[in-house]
Amino acid sequence: MFTTGSKLFLGATALSTVSAIVFGASVGGSAGMLGTIGLISVAVVFAFIAGINLFTRDGNVSATEADVERNTAAAQAGVGRSMWPLAAALGSAGLVVGAVSKPVVFKVSFVILLAAAAEWMVQGFSERVSADPKYNEGIRKRLLHPLEFPLLAAVGAIVFIYSFSRIMLNIDKDAGRWVFMVIGAIITAAGFIFAAKRGMGKSTAAGIITVGALALVGVGIASAVSGQHPIEEHPEITSAVCLGTASEAQIEEIDTKASQSVAAKSNVLANVHLTSDEQLYALNTGIGYVQYHEIMVPQSNTVHVMFHNDSAEPRRLTIHLGTFKAADGTEGSEEADCTTAVEKGGTAFLTFKITKSQLASTTPYRLTVPGVEDQEIKLLVP
Amino acid sequence: MDRSKETVSTLGRMPSTRRHWSRAALFTGVGLLLAGCANNAPQDIFEPKGENAKKIDTLQRPVFYIAGIVALIVIGIVGYAMWKFRDRGQDIPEQSHGNPKLEIALTILPAIILAAISVPTVISVFELDKKTDTECIINVTGQQWWWEYDYATGQCGDVKIDKPIVTAGELVIPEKTNVLLRITSRDVIHSYWIPALNGKRDAVPGRLHTLRMQADQPGIYTGQCTEFCGLSHARMRQAAVALTTSDFQQWVDNQLKEYVAPEAGSLAAEGEAVFTANCSKCHQVNDLKNADGSPVLSDPDLYVVSGVAPNLSHLMNRTAFAGWTFDLLTEECRTALWTAKPADFGAMYLKGVTPECFNEVALRDWLRNPPAMKPMFVDPNNLSSTGGKYRGMPNLNLKPDQIDQLIAYLLGRN
């Protein structure tokens, strides 16, 4: 059962497996990992080829038979047309071009060359299997379709998704929403039409789909060339901003660009209100009719507070998170966190967790609104 | 095929079959009915002691009765059919495929019963979620494997709380007052449940859930964490203690009283030093001072995953410790307290753990080796998943004389 060809590949499999083990055991680090994965891949490939070899019972013909020469399938039928030499040539040329120009050309050419080699090999083999062209074609299909279809489908999907993503990146946020809906609607509508109109020819449907796909890819390429819409950066909110010691520009940048914390409305410990006459008070969840000026915050609890601004000015809620000595005994500076500035009538969440007792800090824990004097809500952390 | 023999033998066994059916029915039905009249298991859900639990009780009792009756009827009909239509050699019955009118009727009947049940159900759901009549708020936080209570400053019923109170295990509330618990968790999901006062509410980290609590009369009402929370889930218990307004005022005053340092040179004073050296990293005793007069501040966030440990300032005002699992009271004193009449309860409870009633064995065992009594994640060689922090209390390898000193010191924390 082990034919000459299969023995070669089985040997190669064994050799590469052993090399992988030796290499993996002897070379450490990420390079060693990479190399081992490479060698294991080689082993898998050889094993796969060996498998095919065994599977096709390759070369199982006695060489001593005189008639064989004349009766072999290869001698009976002419060689068919093939696109693979052309593809292989293109691939080889591309390899050279890529080597001196762009790496991406090199990589694509390499893949083309690999694909061409595989297809050429199997086609060559299948044409010599028997003298029956139908059977030969069947053999080729059975060997290659399980490879071709998934790969082509994957490539198609990648091209499709990539084109779509380029389009979405090119247009701005609001338009994107509409484009998304419209494309979805078109695809759904097309699906309905294909399903409902029985009389429609196969080629008509295929034509429509092709035009649609080409349009998408075309627009995708155009979008990729024209580039992306600007993507916002979300700067971190710093203590300096919250305590009002940062520069105007910095503060403005934070207010326009910082990402907002989100918490569920039902989970807040307290609602903090700044009234239109700039009075600050808190409503404890569950006892909504008492205005508090101090809130108890359990130590080490993650706490959400919602800030409501009813004053005319844009305001932020700042939490003073205490001042602690550093490990080397030097005095630290006060830490703080805050919401972004909120317009009149707006709300914002503030999420915090205080892990140390208020006695450990030299400054009190409290909530303030920068710009509003003499108003604060004490946070009691026993 | 001869099936007559089979039929005869089946016939012969019928009476015992029927007796069994009826016994099973009786068992289930009577069991459900009797459970409704019980008064002797501390966590009996049919023994409501507060407005909210009573609301649930009035809702669920008829449902249980209906359920029991329906079950009895169905089982009765099945039993009757088994006897009546047993194979007595009658003809093969008519191959009828049903009776649509009867079936529609029998579909509508349960629908009506369920519709009748659903109306009071929906009403109760909203009533039990009401937050507009709150008279006192208490933060309840679960962690592996104990409950912490933080009393906010302000009014709690008729009592004004001036400074925050932090306690553990035992929730103390004024009677006849609508208390609103604000429940959350510091690690995994727990569930707060005092069956006599209300149903359960999960404590979910990052979320704040509310639960109404109201007790009609003074007493102690036990409960248990009811959401599986890991290794020592079974040993995470709690109780609610209801006191009259004046007793509650007294309890609050006691919680906020000045720290009384043990007499210099006493065993308890040595215990204070042991406590400061070993226990105070995680456990806070309010106003405890170092030799230089600076406050001794615990910083459990450095050592424990949940970031907290029970506050021990008034340990001996509680009746159990370590997730309200082990009694601080001897069995005799505990039974006396649990069965005390409402009128006597407050005074008895406020006495705290007196030396006569002190269950020293449990606390001594605990201090010797906590994880042996209550499984916790504290193996010092196996803390890589938590970054070196404990989940629970590790064995501090205290020496016997240190334990003596600590116990003397802790006995004064009332």
Add this chain to the structure above:
Amino acid sequence: MAIIERPAAVPATVDAVAAPEVVTPTQALGAFRRPVSSTGWKSWLFTVDHKKLGIMYGAVSLFFFLVGGIEALLIRLQLAAPDNTVLSADQYNQMFTMHATTMVFLFVMPMAAAFANYFLPLQIGARDVAFPRINALGFWLFLFGGLFLNSSWLLGGAADGGWFMYSPNSSALFSPSHGIDFWVLGLQITGIASLIGALNLIVTVLNMRAPGMKLMQMPVFTWMVLVVQFLLLFAMPVITVALFLLSFQRNFGATFFDVNQGADPLLWQHLFWIFGHPEVYIIILPSFGIISEVLPTFARKPLFGYKFVVFSGAAIGFVGWGVWAHHMFASGLGPVSVAVFSVATMLIAIPTGVKIVNWTLTLWGGKLWFTTAMLFAIGVIVLFTIGGVSGVTHAVAPSDTQQTDTYHIVAHFHYVIVGGAVMGLFAGFYFWWPKMFGKMLNERLGKWNFWLMFFGVNLTFGPMHILGLQGQPRRMVVWPEKLTGDGFFDMHFWNQIASVGSFVIGLGVLIFVINIFWTWKKAPIAPLDPWDARTLEWITASPPKEHNFDRIPTVHALDEFFHRKYEEVDTADGPRLVKVKSAEEILAEEESHADAHIHLPSPSYWPIVLAAALPIIAYGVIYNLMLSVVGTAVLLLAVFGWCLEPSVADDSDYDPPAGGDSTKELATLG
């Protein structure tokens, strides 16, 4: 492999010198011969026969049933006394997690799959399922997944987060052992089995029914299985996603349920219960189907209100998607959600009630024959009714906040699952054993089996109602003596009764196992139609031939087989049903009109190889990703092998090779 005639090969007129004849090779690809035998161990390992797979499903499920049962007995031993020390807290947590997981995923679900595999094609008059190799893959995935899951016991401890595996307790921070990783990956593997099995059976039912069989003429068991497959089809993807999220959180540092990163742990609960509640119906509906076959057979009249039973089954399957949050009434969802789900939950009691009514009315006016199968079926009506009405008490949401996570719930769902699903499966064993093996399970042992289990279930789970209502919560390794009542409410007493009851159930199951061995060794050959049955599976030989039916039956009525045996004859007293043909006569008639061409799939190596690759990948995810690379290579190899494999085993695969002109066994479908 079945009999077919092949056209004789075209005689080759050879003129080698001039123009060689165009000869199509007959030699198949492949170094190894394909497995073709119908007997011997290879015929089981590589089989694609739905009957063999059904039997293997059954045997493996039964094994896991015993494993899960031993876990249950250990749990009851631990709880027999207050502050008991049979198990440590850690062991106990693993035990109840694995008990539930094993019973749900490795016993009840696959046992239902066993019956579905074996009897669904027979009941609709098909020769096999639509995708036989996928069917085989499903079985091997279930077996390997189950073994993988249980291998955690030997590799540092099993999962300890409860079968609901709530986050964040299931994160690596709170459960550092590999147990939950094994649990997640094991369930992924068995989940694939369920999903592909569902697709397979749906296609089978919709496409492969015998001529004349309309959907509303299908046996109720087939109907219920069909509903279950749709539930699986939509439920499995949800749990798969949830498990992937958890897996990525535990193994690759994702933060889907990490509260410190702003996650909400309730996400897991929603995902789990959107799967978990339909799962309840996935568990129970096959048993409903089984007893809907058993009751009419032994009452000697058709199921009362066939259409109502079918539609109520479909309704349960549909409404079952809208009630998941009733597992979360205490989770803090807010009053609106709670009210809505509370009412929806009550709604689902209606179609369930319809079934109980119809079964009861099937008994009414019948001629009842109390075989073991019948007793089990009636047991289901009684026990499921108890479990059903206690379920209504939890549908009332405020009441549920008192009951949830107590033993009252444990009592409720064990009445439903053991009293409903498991007893139903046992009815199936006794009813169908003669069809599957040609021998009848001993009825005397069977009665012992039934009564012990029936008493055992009531002894074990009855007292749990009381325990739960007295406030004993679930999942607690110990219960304290100080919280017990006296007299009727003495928890000590009821806990002991429950523990004794669990051993009574164990004894009942042991008798069943003894019965299997007794039947195997000693029982005589069963009659062809021992129960005077009604549906198509009884029209063929026992056990059925490999190709199920010699002639595919043409269906004219619901309960086709019964109507072939009995006819209405007018007598002086009015019309009367008279037996006109025996089963033997019907079978002889079928055999004499055997189909000329029968196509059956050939066995294959690839399903078992493909299935074996997945645990390798899973071990790799836990221990070393290199192993996953190897597993993936095996997986790819198997996929390509599968794709390349022709549907027909070639002549040369037979030993001795089959001649081209003979009538021989061959397959033509993939």
